[in-house]
Amino acid sequence: MEPPAPSPGAPAPAAALEVRGLSHDWGARRALDEVSFRLAPGRFCALLGPNGAGKSTLIAVLTGLIRPRPGQVIIGGADLGRAARAARAQIGVVYQSPTYDPERSVAANLRYFAALHGLGGARAESRITEALARLGMAERAGEKAGALNGGHRRRMEIARALIHAPRLLILDEPTVGLDAPARAAITEHVHALCQTGVAVLWATHLVDEIRPEDDLLLLHRGRLAARGPVAEATGGAPLAAWFLEQTKEPAPKEPTR
Numbered sequence: 001m002e003p004p005a006p007s008p009g010a011p012a013p014a015a016a017l018e019v020r021g022l023s024h025d026w027g028a029r030r031a032l033d034e035v036s037f038r039l040a041p042g043r044f045c046a047l048l049g050p051n052g053a054g055k056s057t058l059i060a061v062l063t064g065l066i067r068p069r070p071g072q073v074i075i076g077g078a079d080l081g082r083a084a085r086a087a088r089a090q091i092g093v094v095y096q097s098p099t100y101d102p103e104r105s106v107a108a109n110l111r112y113f114a115a116l117h118g119l120g121g122a123r124a125e126s127r128i129t130e131a132l133a134r135l136g137m138a139e140r141a142g143e144k145a146g147a148l149n150g151g152h153r154r155r156m157e158i159a160r161a162l163i164h165a166p167r168l169l170i171l172d173e174p175t176v177g178l179d180a181p182a183r184a185a186i187t188e189h190v191h192a193l194c195q196t197g198v199a200v201l202w203a204t205h206l207v208d209e210i211r212p213e214d215d216l217l218l219l220h221r222g223r224l225a226a227r228g229p230v231a232e233a234t235g236g237a238p239l240a241a242w243f244l245e246q247t248k249e250p251a252p253k254e255p256t257r
């Protein structure tokens with residue numbers, strides 16, 4: 001992972017995601033400040049940041065929920081500001097809050113999303129089977145979504161986000177509220193997806209979800225405080241200690257008399 005080159009010579013391979021000079025203000029509060037990075041196909045990139053760092057705001061911009069002002073988002077070569085449909089067609093999203101129909105089966109939930117992407121009939125069924133198999137959910141296709149445990153519901157949502165074969169999968173703290181085995185299973189499944197060429201942007205504040213071979217973006221108070229392969233970004237320091245050190249709040253000042 002590297003910052004975007006301002007004047008490329010030979011054409012670089014299309015990035016799964018390229019973000020240039022992105023800022024966003026919520027009223028008087030600066031939530032994102034000049035954020036730029038590039039994510040290569042097939043890479044797992046952890047977007048690490050403490051509460052309030054700006055992770056969800058960044059994801060809202062990347063998924064087109066809010067407009068970058070200023071800034072540019074390019075997904076698989078398509079500019080989100082100028083060619084929103086083409087750009088959005090290349091991303092799958094799993095938001096922090098669950099979004100599914102608890103009364104319908106797992107397969108029916110996926111079928112609904114397939115239809116939203118213009119997929120139907122045998123093509124949709126084969127994509128559903130494939131996506132569920134990738135998440136280890138094949139045998140649960142007929143179960144009611146509301147009857148699944150939390151970990152399986154999340155896996156269903158991840159399978160659903162893959163239904164249109166996106167280039168980039170974006171997940172906003174997907175393991176919130178899950179127990180340790182479910183967290184480990186989901187982290188494992190999503191890392192494995194990268195081997196199929198999908199790039200993953202995984203927002204988290206939990207360092208145990210990040211592996212040494214991953215890419216890392218450290219977001220703190222809206223700014224990218226570090227980026228690159230984990231060992232490079234941390235300078236080889238243990239990740240948990242490094243994260244605490246980087247995001248340490250200044251001690252409150254002594255009251256003056």
Ligand SMILES: Nc1ncnc2c1ncn2[C@@H]1O[C@H](COP(=O)(O)OP(=O)(O)OP(=O)(O)O)[C@@H](O)[C@H]1O
Nearest residue numbers: 026029031049050051052053054055056057058205
């Ligand atoms: N809709 C909003 N209106 C006003 N301020 C907002 C809004 N959403 C986020 N903020 C503010 O923007 C800053 C970044 O918040 P954001 O939710 O993007 O951070 P986060 O890293 O996702 O945090 P968390 O891990 O707690 O979800 C915070 O100061 C937050 O209070």
